[in-house]
Amino acid sequence: xxxxxxxxxxxxxxxxxIASLNCTYSDRVSQSFFWYRQYSGKSPELIMSIYxxxxxxxxxxxxxxxxxxxxxxxxxxxxxxxxxATYLCAVMLTTDSWGKxxxxxxxxxxxxx
Amino acid sequence: GAVVSQxxxxxxxxxxxxxxxxxxxxxxxxxxxxxxxxxxxxxxxLMATSNEGSKATYEQGVEKDKFLINHASLTLSxxxxxxxxxxxxxxYICSATPAGGGEKLFFGSGTQxxxx
Numbered sequence: 001x002x003x004x005x006x007x008x009x010x011x012x013x014x015x016x017x018i019a020s021l022n023c024t025y026s027d028r029v030s031q032s033f034f035w036y037r038q039y040s041g042k043s044p045e046l047i048m049s050i051y052x053x054x055x056x057x058x059x060x061x062x063x064x065x066x067x068x069x070x071x072x073x074x075x076x077x078x079x080x081x082x083x084x085a086t087y088l089c090a091v092m093l094t095t096d097s098w099g100k101x102x103x104x105x106x107x108x109x110x111x112x113x
Numbered sequence: 114g115a116v117v118s119q120x121x122x123x124x125x126x127x128x129x130x131x132x133x134x135x136x137x138x139x140x141x142x143x144x145x146x147x148x149x150x151x152x153x154x155x156x157x158x159l160m161a162t163s164n165e166g167s168k169a170t171y172e173q174g175v176e177k178d179k180f181l182i183n184h185a186s187l188t189l190s191x192x193x194x195x196x197x198x199x200x201x202x203x204x205y206i207c208s209a210t211p212a213g214g215g216e217k218l219f220f221g222s223g224t225q226x227x228x229x
Contacts, residue, residue, distance in 0.1 A: 008154070043119075043206050043220040044157070088157070097145055097162055099210040099218040105156040 003027075004091050006104035013083075013111050019076040021107050023089030026070070030102075032092040033065055033072045037085045038106065044088055048074070079111045116140060117209050119221030126197055127229055134192045134224045136207030142187035143209035148180075151204040163190045187212065197228045 036044035050063040062075040090101040149157040169182035181193040207221040
């Protein structure tokens with residue numbers, strides 16, 4: 001069964017600290033991985049995509065992918081109160097239409113001033 | 114940037130009525146659109162994949178006769194919730210990929226459906 005697992009949180013992070021979010025997936029044919037941020041009642045916003053093993057950095061965000069261990073993570077450096085949101089991990093299979101995602105349930109992040 | 118417009122943003126209806134939700138790509142042609150449903154504090158669950166000019170592909174457990182999807186043009190897909198019941202109350206979101214546009218995906222703003 002295809003599954004994407006995330007800790008639901010909430011993950012409480014002091015302002016300025018690093019938030020670390022993890023995601024595991026069950027289907028080995030998964031090839032494309034995405035992190036989305038979702039504010040309550042709003043649609044998801046893409047933060048990062050990652051396709052190859054290793055790290056990918058974009059500003060304060062770093063995504064890490066380990067296909068052998070079937071996990072992908074997101075680090076948020078210098079966390080700001082505006083980073084408080086639910087972060088969704090999304091996985092796409094090579095066999096699926098581009099854009100057909102399996103989403104995790106999301107991790108709620110709360111950045112405290 | 115590319116925009117996907119979704120209407121209405123919020124709808125309240127009585128049990129037994131039908132509700133239509135529109136998903137429109139404003140500045141690109143979308144060969145494929147996806148419809149998701151999200152219950153409070155839960156994940157976005159894919160309901161169906163909508164391809165222009167053909168029948169939608171529904172995910173397991175989604176009733177195609179209850180959730181009617183029409184993708185009649187390259188810029189418009191509609192989801193009709195027929196004979197809505199309180200358990201259909203949810204946040205419905207569409208997403209679209211541009212025709213020949215590579216790996217890009219754009220989400221609509223979502224529709225909060227409340228069935229009384």
